[in-house]
Each structure stands twice: as C-alpha cells, then as structure tokens.
Amino acid sequence: MRTVRQFLFKWRGGLVAPIALYFLYVAEPTIYSLFAGAVLALLGEGVRLWAIGYTGEPTRSQELDAPALITTGPYGLVRNPLYLGNLLNGMAVATAAVGGMDSGKASVLWMGAAAFLGFVYFNIIVLEQEFLAGEFGEDYNLYCQTVPALLPLGFQQRTLEQIRKGEFSLGRALTFERMTIIWQVLIWAILLWKAHR
Numbered sequence: 001m002r003t004v005r006q007f008l009f010k011w012r013g014g015l016v017a018p019i020a021l022y023f024l025y026v027a028e029p030t031i032y033s034l035f036a037g038a039v040l041a042l043l044g045e046g047v048r049l050w051a052i053g054y055t056g057e058p059t060r061s062q063e064l065d066a067p068a069l070i071t072t073g074p075y076g077l078v079r080n081p082l083y084l085g086n087l088l089n090g091m092a093v094a095t096a097a098v099g100g101m102d103s104g105k106a107s108v109l110w111m112g113a114a115a116f117l118g119f120v121y122f123n124i125i126v127l128e129q130e131f132l133a134g135e136f137g138e139d140y141n142l143y144c145q146t147v148p149a150l151l152p153l154g155f156q157q158r159t160l161e162q163i164r165k166g167e168f169s170l171g172r173a174l175t176f177e178r179m180t181i182i183w184q185v186l187i188w189a190i191l192l193w194k195a196h197r
Contacts, residue, residue, distance in 0.1 A: 033099020044088025
C-alpha cells in the first residue's frame with residue numbers, strides 16, 4: 001500500500017487534472033450551481049493561499065520534504081489545510097458542473113468526484129503522517145494529539161506553545177500558488193462560458 005501512496009503523492013496534481021477536464025467537458029452549469037461552486041472555490045483557494053504562505057516551496061515538490069514542522073496559521077486549525085483546500089476546490093468544480101444535469105446523473109458524478117478525491121487525499125495524508133512522525137518525532141505526535149487532521153473542530157488555534165512554529169508571507173503564497181491560481185481562472189472561465197452558451 002505504501003507504493004500506491006507514494007504514487008498518489010508524486011502524481012497528485014496529474015491524477016486530478018483528467019477528472020477536472022472530464023467535468024469541464026460534460027459541464028452543464030447553472031447560475032445557482034456556479035454560485036455554490038464559486039463559494040467553495042473561494043474558500044478552498046483562500047485556505048490554500050493561507051497555508052502556502054506558511055510552507056512555501058516544499059509543498060509543491062513531488063518528493064516528501066518538510067524542513068520545519070509548521071504549526072501556526074491554518075496549521076493550528078487542521079494538520080492538512082492544503083488538502084482541505086484541494087478538496088474544496090475539486091468539489092467546487094463538481095458542484096458547478098452538475099447544476100443543469102438530471103439529479104441521478106448529477107448525484108453519481110458528484111459522489112464519484114468526492115470518492116475519488118477522498119481516496120487520493122486520505123492515502124496521501126497517511127503517507128505524510130508517517131514521514132512527519134519520522135522527521136519530527138514527539139513534537140509531531142503532540143501536534144497530532146492537539147490538532148485534527150482535516151476538518152476543523154471549531155476555529156480555535158490548538159497548537160501547543162512548545163511546538164508553535166511558522167510565519168506567514170503573502171509574497172511566498174503568491175509565488176508558489178501562481179500556477180494553481182492560473183488554472184483556477186481558466187477552469188472558472190470555461191464554466192462561465194458553458195453556462196452562457
């Protein structure tokens with residue numbers, strides 16, 4: 001299973017791209033589904049920008065890397081804010097795309113997207129947890145006991161002071177997130193175009 005998880009981690013961007021292209025191809029957005037999807041996308045991209053402002057380049061690599069254990073900002077709410085952002089972004093496209101479809105087809109496609117993304121990110125999170133536990137030992141174990149993995153249980157920063165690390169940089173966020181932002185703009189432009197056809 002570790003080999004599968006390593007494959008999913010290494011190709012996480014490439015695995016999601018064909019699914020996004022498929023949703024763009026079959027998309028039947030409505031004004032309501034576009035609005036609902038856009039809310040999810042703004043939330044997802046906001047979480048991603050916030051997280052990358054703390055972590056920067058190591059999160060963009062195809063190899064597991066963590067020069068430091070970041071535990072503040074969004075990392076004080078959940079241990080995997082980038083994957084939470086990715087899930088929101090992915091479900092945003094699915095939500096927007098299925099708006100005009102009959103409910104059966106829309107449900108199957110939406111649930112299929114949720115299951116696929118859930119499978120990919122669950123396995124990546126498990127792989128990263130093993131890596132970070134090996135890198136940061138007791139600090140990471142304490143962090144795991146204090147901060148939930150993916151879904152915030154309220155919005156209280158839970159990081160313990162003895163492992164509180166990390167500093168936000170908007171420049172770092174914009175530098176390392178620029179390609180994702182470009183892709184988001186293209187995807188939403190296509191969805192808007194399809195909605196107005």
